[in-house]
Amino acid sequence: MKRLLDLCLAVPTAAVLALRLLMLVIAVKVSSSGPVLYWYDREGRDNRIFRMPRLRRLRTGTPAVATHRVLSAYGHDNRDTPDHESHDR
Numbered sequence: 001m002k003r004l005l006d007l008c009l010a011v012p013t014a015a016v017l018a019l020r021l022l023m024l025v026i027a028v029k030v031s032s033s034g035p036v037l038y039w040y041d042r043e044g045r046d047n048r049i050f051r052m053p054r055l056r057r058l059r060t061g062t063p064a065v066a067t068h069r070v071l072s073a074y075g076h077d078n079r080d081t082p083d084h085e086s087h088d089r
Contacts, residue, residue, distance in 0.1 A: 028056055 028036050037053045044050050 024055060 025036050034056065036056060038056050039051045039053055041049050042052050
């Protein structure tokens, strides 16, 4: 009985998630050029490095350095950020 319930819940859930993933893949491919998946290195158990695929969410050809660092390096960063002071509680 439990096996039947597990299957009745797992199969529709997997179908919905697969459809959503397919829609994301199509949206990434249509909206920009470049690969849909990219591989990046992760550190696993016992500090072993393994590669893991991810959906590309950003445009290709973006700067390797974060934009705010590029702006501040050239003196063009005019964003006003508040100073955080520690408060006694």
